[in-house]
Each structure stands twice: as C-alpha cells, then as structure tokens.
Amino acid sequence: MTQVSTRSWGDSPEDAPPGKKAVPEGLWIRCPACSGILFRRSVENNLWVCPECQHHFRVSGEQRVKQLADPGSFEPMNADMAPMDPLNFIDLQPYKERIAAAQKKTGQNDGVQTGRAFIKGRRVILACMDFTFLGGSMGSVIGEKITLAIEAAGENNLPLVIVSASGGARMMESGFSLMQMAKTTAALARFDDQGGLFISVLTDPTTGGVTASFAMLGDVILAEPKALIGFAGPRVIQQTIRQELPEGFQRAEFLQDCGFIDRVIARSELRSEISSIIDYAGK
Amino acid sequence: MEKTNGYSTTYALAFEQPVIELDKQIASLHERQNAAEYAEELASLQANRDSLLAKLYRDLSPWDVVKVARHPDRPQTWDYINLMCRDFRELHGDRHFGDDPAIVTGFGRIGPHKVMIVGHQKGRSTQQKIDCHWGCAHPEGYRKALHKMTLAAKFGLPVVTFIDTPGAYPGLKAEERGQAEAIALNLREMSRLPTPVVAVVIGEGGSGGALGIGVADRVAMLEYAWYSVISPEGCAAILWKEANEQNNTAAAQALALTARDNLRNNLVDDVIVEPVGAAHRNPKLASDNLQNWIVEQIRDLKRFKPQTLVQRRYEKLRRIGAHSSGA
Ligand SMILES: [Zn+2]
Numbered sequence: 135m136t137q138v139s140t141r142s143w144g145d146s147p148e149d150a151p152p153g154k155k156a157v158p159e160g161l162w163i164r165c166p167a168c169s170g171i172l173f174r175r176s177v178e179n180n181l182w183v184c185p186e187c188q189h190h191f192r193v194s195g196e197q198r199v200k201q202l203a204d205p206g207s208f209e210p211m212n213a214d215m216a217p218m219d220p221l222n223f224i225d226l227q228p229y230k231e232r233i234a235a236a237q238k239k240t241g242q243n244d245g246v247q248t249g250r251a252f253i254k255g256r257r258v259i260l261a262c263m264d265f266t267f268l269g270g271s272m273g274s275v276i277g278e279k280i281t282l283a284i285e286a287a288g289e290n291n292l293p294l295v296i297v298s299a300s301g302g303a304r305m306m307e308s309g310f311s312l313m314q315m316a317k318t319t320a321a322l323a324r325f326d327d328q329g330g331l332f333i334s335v336l337t338d339p340t341t342g343g344v345t346a347s348f349a350m351l352g353d354v355i356l357a358e359p360k361a362l363i364g365f366a367g368p369r370v371i372q373q374t375i376r377q378e379l380p381e382g383f384q385r386a387e388f389l390q391d392c393g394f395i396d397r398v399i400a401r402s403e404l405r406s407e408i409s410s411i412i413d414y415a416g417k
Numbered sequence: 418m419e420k421t422n423g424y425s426t427t428y429a430l431a432f433e434q435p436v437i438e439l440d441k442q443i444a445s446l447h448e449r450q451n452a453a454e455y456a457e458e459l460a461s462l463q464a465n466r467d468s469l470l471a472k473l474y475r476d477l478s479p480w481d482v483v484k485v486a487r488h489p490d491r492p493q494t495w496d497y498i499n500l501m502c503r504d505f506r507e508l509h510g511d512r513h514f515g516d517d518p519a520i521v522t523g524f525g526r527i528g529p530h531k532v533m534i535v536g537h538q539k540g541r542s543t544q545q546k547i548d549c550h551w552g553c554a555h556p557e558g559y560r561k562a563l564h565k566m567t568l569a570a571k572f573g574l575p576v577v578t579f580i581d582t583p584g585a586y587p588g589l590k591a592e593e594r595g596q597a598e599a600i601a602l603n604l605r606e607m608s609r610l611p612t613p614v615v616a617v618v619i620g621e622g623g624s625g626g627a628l629g630i631g632v633a634d635r636v637a638m639l640e641y642a643w644y645s646v647i648s649p650e651g652c653a654a655i656l657w658k659e660a661n662e663q664n665n666t667a668a669a670q671a672l673a674l675t676a677r678d679n680l681r682n683n684l685v686d687d688v689i690v691e692p693v694g695a696a697h698r699n700p701k702l703a704s705d706n707l708q709n710w711i712v713e714q715i716r717d718l719k720r721f722k723p724q725t726l727v728q729r730r731y732e733k734l735r736r737i738g739a740h741s742s743g744a
Contacts, residue, residue, distance in 0.1 A: 220682065220739035221673050225656035274738035281735070303624070303646045305656060308672045309684040312646040313737040315625060316632050319601060320608035320734045327609070343646070345597035346585075346625045351605055365597035365625075366587030374587050384592060394595050 165189050181401045190358050190401055192338055194240065195247045195264030198297050202405060203251035203260060210249040212282055217244055217275050220310055229306040236267045244275035245300070248283040253295070254409035256417075259287040261296040265339070270300035272344055273307040277314025280348060284321040284332075293331040293417045295408060298349040301367075302342020315347035322351050331415045333408055336363050336386065336395065354411050355395040356404070357386035363395070428489050432473060432481055436694075439466040470694045477641070479669035479678075483649055485641040486620045490697035492704065494521050494536030494579040497619065500704035501527055502534070508565055514594060517558030519549040519586075520630070522565040527577065528712035533569030535562045535630050536579030539620075552621070553586035556599035559629050563603050566610055570723075575613040575715045578630045583648060585626030600629040607632035608730060611723035615714045617689065617707060618642040618676075619696075634730050635714045637687040638676035639707070641695045644685070645674035684737065 163174050167189035177184065181201050182191040193201070199208050216237075223229040237243060245267035251260040261283045263270045280296065287294035303311040325332060334352025336345075339362035346365055349355075357363060364384040372379060382388050386398045399407050429437045443462050446455050477485065485491070498505050502525035509516040518538060525534045538545075539552035566576050585596055607614060607630075616633035622644030638644055647655075652672060653664035673679070676688040689710050696703035718726065 214741070216741045218739045218741060221671065223671050225652075225668070225671060226658070274740040278738045278740050305647055305652050305672070307739065308646045308674065309644060309679055309682060310737065310739050312624060312628055313684060313734070315628060316604055316608065317734045317737055319604035320632070320731050323605045323609040324731065326605075343625055346600040346629075347604060348601070350595075350598040350601040364592050365585065365600070366592065370587045371589060371592065375589055379589070383589070392593050392595065394598055 183401050188359065188400065190338065190360065192265055192299065194266050195242065195245070195262040195299075196240075198262040198264075198299075198337075199247055199249075199251070199260065201401070202253060202262070202295070202297070202408075204253065204255065207252040208249050208260065209251070210247060211286065212248060212279050213243065215243060215275050215279060217273055217307075219306070220274070221306070221308055223306040223308075225306075232268060232306070240264060240267045242267055244273070244279075245270045246276045246279050248279045250286075250292075253412075254405055256293070256409050256412045258293045258295050258408075258412070259283050259290070261294075263297060263299045263344075265299040265301075268304065270298075270344070271302060271304035271311075272300060272314050272347075273304035273311045274314060276300075276304075277311070277317050280314075280318045281321045284318065284325050284330075284348075287332075288321075288325045288328045288330055291328075291330070291417075293333065293412045293415070294325065295333045295335065296348060296352075297335040297337060298340040298344055299337045300340055300342070300344035300349075302344060312343065315343050318348040319351060322348055326353075331412065331417045333411055335404065335408075337361050339363070341365065341367055350394070352396075353415070354397075356397050356399045356407060357389065357395050358401055358404075359386060359398055361386040363389050430481070430484050430488065432477070433470075436466060436470045436473065439469065467693065474641075474694055478666060479643070479672075479675050480649060480666040482641050482675050483621075483643050483665075483669055485695050486643050488695065488697050491620055492696050492700040493541070493581060494534075494538045494619070495541075496700055497579060497704050497707060498523075498525060498534060498536070500701060501708045505534070508568075509561070511557040511560035511564055513560055514557045517555050517561060518545075519552055519554040519582075520558035520562050522561055524574070527708060527715075530575060530712060530715045532575045532577045532715070533565055534577050534579070535565060536619075537581040537627075537630070539581060550586050552582045553584060554582065554626060554629075555586050555588075555591050556594040556596050559585070559596075559599035559603050562630050563599075563606055566607065566614075570610050570612040573612060575615065575718065576610065576633075577711055577715075578614070578616040578633065580616060580618040580622050580627045580631050580644075581620035581642075582623050582626045583621050584623035585629065600625050603629045604632055608734065609727050611727060613715055613718035613721075613726060614730075615711055615718070617711070618644045618685070619707070622674075623648055632730075632734070634718050634726060634733075635687070636685045637689050637710055638679060638685050639689050639696060639703070640676055640691040642676055643669075643674040644676075644679050645672045647672070649674070 165184040168187035336357040505525040507523035540546035540549035614633040618638040649669035650660040652668040654660040657664035692699035
C-alpha cells in the first residue's frame with residue numbers, strides 16, 4: 135500500500151539531520167554544487183551564494199533577517215514563545231530533548247523569527263523560517279507566530295513578507311501541527327479581505343504542510359534559484375511512481391514553468407524585488 | 418443491506434479472530450437440521466459472541482483503530498450518500514483540468530436539509546480503487562471541491578464533507594498541477610465560506626489531504642476513524658527509522674490519532690458512536706448516527722448569519738495550538 139501524508143520533517147535525505155547541510159564550519163568550504171573550494175568569508179560576504187556557480191547555500195533565520203532587513207531595523211515579536219510538547223511525544227528520543235538540542239544549537243526558541251522591519255526603507259512585517267531548527271517543521275509555535283505576524287500586518291496595514299524554509303508539519307505535535315495549516319491560512323483570508331499585501335518567498339527547501347498552507351498563498355510568490363518546492367517529498371513520490379524523477383523536478387524553475395510561482399529571484403536581488411513590489415501595490 | 422453478523426463480513430482483522438471462531442460455531446449450529454433444539458445454546462453463544470465483540474472494540478489499540486478505519490468493507494462516501502440522501506445529484510469536474518473521482522461532490526438532501534456533499538471516495542471494486550487512487554485525490558479533486566462549495570455558498574446551502582483519505586496523491590502529475598496550491602487555497606477559502614460547513618472524518622484522516630476538505634464550523638470523527646498529521650507508517654519510517662508492526666503500533670499511540678484523542682485535545686468537536694464492532698458490521702446504523710449528527714449541527718448553525726459563522730469559525734481555529742505565551 136502506498137504511504138502518503140503531508141511531508142514532514144526528515145522525509146527526504148536532503149533534510150536529514152539539520153546542521154549537516156546547513157552552513158558548514160571552517161575557514162574553507164566546499165561548494166556542494168560546483169565542488170569549488172571557497173574562502174568562507176568570501177561566501178559569507180556574498181550572502182552565502184557561491185561566487186563561482188551561484189549555488190544558494192541554506193541560511194538560518196537569523197542570517198536571513200540580517201540579509202533582508204535594513205541594518206538594525208528588525209524588532210522581534212513574540213521571541214520568547216516556546217514549544218510545549220502537548221502530546222508528551224517520545225519516539226527514539228523524547229521531543230523535549232529534541233527541542234532542547236535545537237534551541238541550544240540555534241539560540242532560538244523555535245523555527246521562525248517574526249518582527250517589524252524595514253526593507254529598503256519600506257516598513258514591513260517580516261517572518262523568516264529557520265530550517266536548522268528541526269528542519270523548519272511547523273508546530274504550534276511557528277503556526278502561532280506566523281498567525282500573529284499576519285494579524286499584526288493586518289492591524290497596521292503593513293506589507294507581510296514570509297520567507298519559508300521547512301520540511302513540513304512537525305510530527306511530534308501531530309494534530310496540533312496539522313491545524314496550524316488551517317489557522318495560518320484563515321488568518322491570510324482575513325488579511326486578504328483587509329486588502330493586505332503578502333509576499334511569499336520560498337527557499338530551499340519548502341515542502342509539505344508549509345507549502346500546502348501559507349507559503350503558496352502569496353499575492354506574489356518569489357523563489358530562490360533551484361530551491362526544492364513541493365507538496366510530497368521526492369522520495370515519497372519516487373516510491374509511489376517507481377521511476378526516476380526528471381531532472382529539475384520540484385525546483386523553483388520547474389514551479390515557475392508550471393505556473394505556480396511568479397518569479398525566481400537571486401538572493402542578491404531579493405531586497406530590491408520586494409521593495410519594488412511593495413511600491414507597485416502602493417503599500 | 419443489513420450486516421449484523423460477524424460472519425457476513427468478508428475480511429477479518431487479526432484481533433477479531435476469537436469472534437470469528439464463535440461466529441463459525443454459531444453458523445454450524447444454525448446449519449443443523451435440528452437447530453431448533455439448540456436454541457438455548459445458540460442464544461448463549463450469541464450473547465458471548467456479542468459481548469466479546471463489544472469488549473474487543475472497547476479496548477482497541479490506536480494501531481488497531483487504524484486497521485478498522487481501513488477495513489475494506491467500511492462504508493465510504495458513496496455508501497453514506499446512498500444510505501442517507503434523497504435525490505442526490507452528482508456534479509462533476511473542476512472547470513480547469515478534469516474530474517477526479519477520488520472526491521465526490523453533489524447536491525443532496527439529508528433529513529430536512531438541502532446540502533452540498535463533498536467527500537473522499539476510495540473505491541470498492543479494483544477498477545474504482547485504481548480510478549480513485551485509493552482515495553488519494555489529485556489537485557483537480559480539491560479544485561472540484563472548492564468549486565462546488567463556492568456554488569453552495571452562493572445559494573445558501575450548507576456544506577457537508579466526508580473525510581476518508583490516506584493523504585493527497587504524491588505523484589509527478591499531482592505536483593505539476595499544484596497539489597500544494599490546491600490544498601492551501603481550499604484551507605483559505607473554506608475558512609471564509611459564507612455558509613455552514615460541517616465535516617466528518619468517516620475513515621482515514623490523513624494529513625493535509627484530509628484537511629483540504631476539513632475546515633469547518635463543526636468537525637466530528639466516527640468512533641473508529643483516525644486523524645493525524647501523518648500516517649503511523651510514515652511516522653514510524655521517519656522517526657523510528659523503519660515501518661514495521663511494532664514501530665507502527667508505537668507511532669499510532671504517539672500521534673494521538675484516535676477520535677477520543679482528538680476530542681480530548683480539542684481538535685475535533687464530537688465523536689459519533691459506531692455500531693458494536695464498527696461501521697462495516699452495520700452500515701445502516703452507522704449512517705443513521707452520522708445523519709442525526711449532521712442534521713442537528715446544520716439546524717444549529719442555520720441560526721447564525723453567514724458573517725457570524727465566518728467570525729466564529731475564525732475564532733475557533735485561532736485558539737488551536739500548544740505553546741508558551743511569550744508576549
Ligand atoms: Zn559553486
């Protein structure tokens with residue numbers, strides 16, 4: 135029997151142990167795309183994009199905020215909100231221990247940073263997901279913080295920018311995680327009724343319950359080059375159809391060809407792209 | 418089509434084996450020429466069998482519940498439509514791409530109410546199962562659902578959804594045609610649909626594919642349905658590194674996926690009781706229980722203006738979550 139579900143954290147080799155694929159340590163690093171040996175500082179100064187082949191490294195929520203917001207402009211909201219383990223979930227390791235380890239590693243309470251910010255002088259509500267925190271999986275905290283961010287944008291008539299990076303809904307909060315999909319999208323319905331502008335930025339990877347909720351509902355949807363974006367994970371699809379997936383399948387460029395995102399935008403162009411869209415929308 | 422005896426079901430679950438043994442004994446007594454002489458024994462055997470069945474189903478493990486929810490004889494959307502609806506008028510197609518039989522939509526009358534029915538269909542015959550992808554809908558299925566729900570709202574008809582899917586279809590074409598976007602759009606639009614919406618998980622409530630027709634004013638689960646962010650096997654494969662009987666059992670337990678678990682966690686509003694030994698043993702009774710619940714909810718929801726309904730629906734969704742306050 136085929137096993138199917140909204141894709142959750144850890145569903146593909148690509149998002150297995152967060153940290154292994156996140157920005158590597160050391161003075162020199164190897165680009166996973168072109169295998170070039172790169173001076174770490176030069177990549178960092180290039181927004182974590184390979185100067186040789188333009189490979190976009192994954193960045194943490196913290197780095198993303200720094201890259202997008204005008205210097206010093208980010209004012210976090212609800213930064214203290216932390217997960218609770220409502221089901222006392224224990225698999226091979228207790229969820230509480232997984233949370234503690236992720237918090238220690240990232241210095242964050244959960245996998246999204248939300249707050250007020252300026253982007254090229256335009257006021258926005260900004261949310262940046264963090265794939266390094268349990269694969270960016272959405273549980274109650276991410277659902278609530280995203281919802282509060284949407285509501286804040288609505289109340290203050292500000293543009294909303296959400297940068298997604300997530301393996302999907304967080305299994306360890308089961309039904310609570312699933313219902314965050316309904317909660318965040320319901321908040322977006324109201325924001326839409328209020329005439330709000332939502333710019334959704336999809337980064338590598340954005341899959342499962344995050345793609346199937348707020349991430350795909352942007353008034354304008356942007357994506358970073360070659361970002362993996364989909365509902366089901368490539369491995370699950372491969373098991374279902376029992377054949378090799380075509381080259382470039384579920385990558386940002388593929389989604390643009392299929393008509394589901396507006397533009398593929400290089401990281402270096404994101405700030406100007408976002409500010410221009412805000413200006414066109416008159417927000 | 419009354420199915421009241423265990424031996425009339427064609428497929429026995431492992432934990433039901435003791436009941437099946439008793440059913441066989443009862444059947445062989447019935448077949449005797451002088452069966453009348455054994456009336457007392459028969460009555461006592463039948464009583465034993467009934468209480469054993471009731472006890473087995475009272476103590477089901479969550480993983481057993483999943484198996485019951487997947488029982489091949491378990492009533493599906495079309496069965497309930499046939500059992501409870503007068504004058505059902507099926508409506509096909511999403512007006513964009515095609516018609517997905519994995520989601521059935523149409524006008525129907527349930528009790529005194531004219532409604533729009535939207536439900537997953539897994540298929541009964543092998544051909545139906547293939548056509549329905551075992552209840553795994555494609556984007557056109559979700560878009561068909563949204564199109565018909567919007568139609569219902571236009572004419573003030575309540576929407577009734579029956580959820581029964583292992584998950585949305587995870588395939589090449591489904592991705593190409595925007596599975597994620599289709600589900601996301603349904604979630605957003607259902608949250609503001611200006612008409613009463615009631616949803617019942619009648620079998621499997623597999624993740625986003627279930628929720629894609631599950632945002633409602635009132636949500637119930639049949640007693641032996643399951644509803645969760647992921648299937649036990651999917652969860653076991655990832656977190657326990659391997660899906661097998663033991664890990665699936667543990668995952669089903671951990672995911673809190675039964676009707677009573679979901680009720681306790683305030684993720685659904687009601688549990689609808691099934692006949693002793695589950696819905697497949699008495700589809701008519703299961704259908705009656707389901708119908709009574711639906712009729713009552715719609716009667717109640719019709720008191721509210723559409724804007725009030727939408728407001729209350731939002732407030733209900735807004736409360737869901739378990740996190741520290743962190744202002
Ligand atoms: Zn490179």
